[in-house]
Every structure is written in structure tokens, then in C-alpha cells.
Amino acid sequence: MKGYGMLKIGSTGWLEKDVPGCGPMDAIVEPIALAPCTSDIHTVWEGALGDRHDMILGHEAVGKVAEVGSLVKDFQKGDKVIVPAITPDWNSVEAQQGFSMHSGGMLSGWKFSNFKDGVFAEYFHVNDADGNLAKLPEGMDPAAACMLSDMVPTGFHGAELAEVAYGDDVCVIGIGPVGLMSVAGTALRGAARILAVGSRPKCVEVAREYGATDIINYKEGDIVEQVMELTCGKGVDKVIIAGGDGETFLDAVKMMKPGGRIGNVNYLGQGDFIKLPRVEWGSGMGHKTIAGGLMPGGRLRMEKLASLIHLGKLDTKKLVTRTFQGFDKIEEALMLMKEKPKELIKPVVLM
Ligand code: NDP
Ligand code: ZN
Numbered sequence: 450m451k452g453y454g455m456l457k458i459g460s461t462g463w464l465e466k467d468v469p470g471c472g473p474m475d476a477i478v479e480p481i482a483l484a485p486c487t488s489d490i491h492t493v494w495e496g497a498l499g500d501r502h503d504m505i506l507g508h509e510a511v512g513k514v515a516e517v518g519s520l521v522k523d524f525q526k527g528d529k530v531i532v533p534a535i536t537p538d539w540n541s542v543e544a545q546q547g548f549s550m551h552s553g554g555m556l557s558g559w560k561f562s563n564f565k566d567g568v569f570a571e572y573f574h575v576n577d578a579d580g581n582l583a584k585l586p587e588g589m590d591p592a593a594a595c596m597l598s599d600m601v602p603t604g605f606h607g608a609e610l611a612e613v614a615y616g617d618d619v620c621v622i623g624i625g626p627v628g629l630m631s632v633a634g635t636a637l638r639g640a641a642r643i644l645a646v647g648s649r650p651k652c653v654e655v656a657r658e659y660g661a662t663d664i665i666n667y668k669e670g671d672i673v674e675q676v677m678e679l680t681c682g683k684g685v686d687k688v689i690i691a692g693g694d695g696e697t698f699l700d701a702v703k704m705m706k707p708g709g710r711i712g713n714v715n716y717l718g719q720g721d722f723i724k725l726p727r728v729e730w731g732s733g734m735g736h737k738t739i740a741g742g743l744m745p746g747g748r749l750r751m752e753k754l755a756s757l758i759h760l761g762k763l764d765t766k767k768l769v770t771r772t773f774q775g776f777d778k779i780e781e782a783l784m785l786m787k788e789k790p791k792e793l794i795k796p797v798v799l800m
Contacts, residue, residue, distance in 0.1 A: 452505035452570035453779045458496040469574035473520040476578035478512035482591035483798045485786040507569035508534040508561035509598035511591045521578045529585040534599035535746025539580035550743040569779050583751035586759045592797040596765035601754050602744040603714050604630020607689040610712030610740040615639035618685045622646045623692020624656045626768050626795045631689040636660030651792045655767050676704040690715045695723050703729040713741035771796040
């Protein structure tokens with residue numbers, strides 16, 4: 450079969466591989482819709498996961514089940530499914546402790562294009578099919594559903610980590626596709642004011658549609674100053690970080706009221722340490738909490754989030770600003786993600 454992958458750090462290309470084998474609890478899936486992710490870019494061009502050779506990329510897919518193992522109960526050949534980016538081992542002790550995303554070790558629930566070949570292939574392998582696949586609801590647009598693999602659950606996890614509550618004032622730093630879903634999740638959780646930080650005009654427009662009340666352009670001045678000005682010097686209750694770098698934590702801590710909570714889903718790719726501003730952290734006594742996490746993955750989450758789309762409470766089509774037709778277009782879509790032109794939020798490739 451054909452797949453598109455990382456040949457080594459800094460280089461990608463087409464690969465020829467065997468169709469993966471199917472264990473008793475697994476499924477083999479063929480793609481219907483695929484999306485490249487900023488994480489694929491970090492993986493290849495920043496070597497975020499370390500050295501990987503001839504590894505098929507991709508972890509965002511909607512597909513059709515081609516084969517199931519003998520112990521799989523709820524799925525069969527031909528079922529259309531949403532595949533989460535994070536596919537934990539649900540019988541692991543880490544999952545039993547509530548941290549499915551770390552099943553088998555820190556971040557090890559992230560298997561696609563990390564510990565095994567990803568989804569940019571004619572066929573891909575899904576472990577623990579009953580625990581990790583979700584049926585695609587009847588009539589749901591595959592491109593919109595493809596945003597459920599990673600963008601929706603990751604963005605929403607930012608809002609969960611920050612424990613956004615009714616009436617909170619929340620700053621969402623970064624409004625790429627992940628941050629936009631943090632804005633949407635924050636709005637659904639009942640936040641009052643949502644201050645969104647970004648600069649690309651298309652993202653700004655869509656952030657407002659998802660519920661941002663104020664836009665802060667980080668290129669036009671210090672974001673802490675802008676937040677303080679907009680909140681009459683009080684700061685915000687919660688911050689979700691979905692963009693920026695190590696320095697962003699300094700800003701996030703500074704812009705929060707005492708008792709505030711940061712939910713970070715941003716990938717921090719550089720430096721050995723993350724700094725905190727001592728005084729604004731209450732010299733260690735400010736009750737300002739930092740929570741950072743990989744999204745949990747799995748079937749239940751996919752099913753619940755899919756019903757938000759199904760019932761019209763969340764419209765993920767706004768994220769899909771570009772669609773390609775045909776498996777061969779994966780390369781073009783990935784390169785587009787790398788370039789990130791101003792009008793792009795997320796490309797999807799339909800088979
Ligand atoms: P994008 O690159 O599309 O978006 C990043 C956002 O951050 C943009 O809005 C950008 O603004 C903004 N930004 C960039 N620099 C700064 C800065 N210095 N200060 C403030 N804002 C800034 O990324 P994605 O939305 O695709 O992904 C966001 C992050 O989430 C990535 O790091 C990705 O790796 C990570 N991720 C994490 C996952 C998880 O499970 N934890 C899963 C998937 C992704 P502008 O408008 O100018 O572009
Ligand atoms: Zn992703």
C-alpha cells in the first residue's frame with residue numbers, strides 16, 4: 450500500500466509498505482477524510498518526537514472499517530468511523546487512573562505517527578477498536594467530522610484543564626484551529642467574556658463567530674497590557690494556551706487573577722525550562738494553577754463531541770477552509786499546513 454510519511458527529520462515523501470496486520474482487538478481502516486496537523490509539521494521539521502525514519506504521518510481521520518479482529522464486538526467491516534488522534538490502551542493502569550493519554554508511559558496514548566505508522570495511508574491500524582473508534586453519525590459531513598479526531602477534543606481539553614466555569618472571563622492565547630475550538634468549548638462551558646489572542650484575519654473572524662468577545666493582536670503590543678486594559682486592571686479568571694512559546698506562560702500567569710487556572714494544550718518545542726514570573730505568581734502563594742495535558746482520546750469522547758455537531762451545537766465546518774480531492778493530494782495539503790497562508794485554518798483531503 451501507499452503512504453505519505455516522514456523519511457527523516459526535515460524530509461517527507463511517498464512510502465510503499467505492507468498493509469498492517471489486525472490483532473484480535475484491533476481494526477484496519479481505510480480513510481475517507483484526512484487532515485494534516487500542526488503536530489505533523491512539528492514532527493517532521495522540528496524533530497519534535499526525535500528521529501523517525503520512513504514513518505507514515507497523520508493522526509486525524511474519518512474512515513471505513515476494512516477488517517476487524519475476532520474479539521471486536523461493536524464494529525464490523527464497512528462501518529464508517531471517526532478515529533481519534535489519541536488511541537489509548539484502555540486496559541492499562543494509567544487509563545484506570547484516569548490518564549488514558551499516558552497509557553504505557555508519558556504521552557504514549559499518542560500512537561499514530563509517533564510509535565507506529567499514521568493515517569496518511571491506504572490502510573491504517575487502530576488498536577483497541579471497541580475503545581477507540583466511534584461510529585460516524587448518519588449524514589455527518591466527513592470533513593466536518595474529521596475535526597473531531599484532534600481539533601475539537603484538544604481545544605475543548607484546554608477549556609477542561611482550565612476548568613472554565615459559568616461567568617468566567619477567559620483569555621484564549623492562540624486561535625489556530627486548536628485555539629478556535631478552545632474558544633468554542635469555553636463558550637459552551639458558559640464563560641462570560643472571551644478574549645482571543647491571534648493575528649490572522651480569517652482566524653479572527655471565525656473566533657468571533659465561535660464566541661470571542663474581544664480580539665487581542667499579539668503583534669500590536671504586549672498582550673498582558675491589552676488584557677489588563679480591557680478588564681480595567683483586574684485580569685482574567687482563566688487562560689487557555691493554544692499558541693505561542695515558553696514565554697507565553699509568563700504572560701498567562703501575569704494576566705490572571707489570584708486563584709486563576711491555566712489550561713495548556715500548546716506544544717512547547719524549545720528550551721530546557723519554562724519560566725514563571727515570581728511576583729505575579731504571588732511569590733509562590735498566588736493560587737495560580739498551571740494544568741497542561743494531551744487530550745484523553747477514545748471512543749466515548751468522540752461520540753459525545755460528535756453529538757454536539759449532530760445536534761447543531763457546534764459547527765466545525767468553519768475550520769475547514771480548504772478541501773482537496775484524492776489520496777494523492779495529501780502531500781499538497783501537508784505543505785499548505787507548513788506554509789500556513791493567511792486565509793488557512795485547516796485543510797482536509799477527501800478520498
Ligand atoms: P496554529 O499554528 O494554527 O495556531 C497558533 C496560534 O497561536 C495562532 O493563532 C497564532 O497567531 C498564535 N500565536 C503564534 N505566536 C504567538 C505568540 N507569540 N503569542 C500569542 N499567540 C501566538 O496551531 P494549531 O491551532 O494547529 O495548534 C496549536 C498548538 O496545539 C500547536 O502547538 C500544536 O502542536 C498543539 N497541539 C496539541 C495537541 C494536544 O493534544 N495537546 C494536539 C494538537 C495540536 P497567528 O494568527 O498570528 O497565526
Ligand atoms: Zn493533530
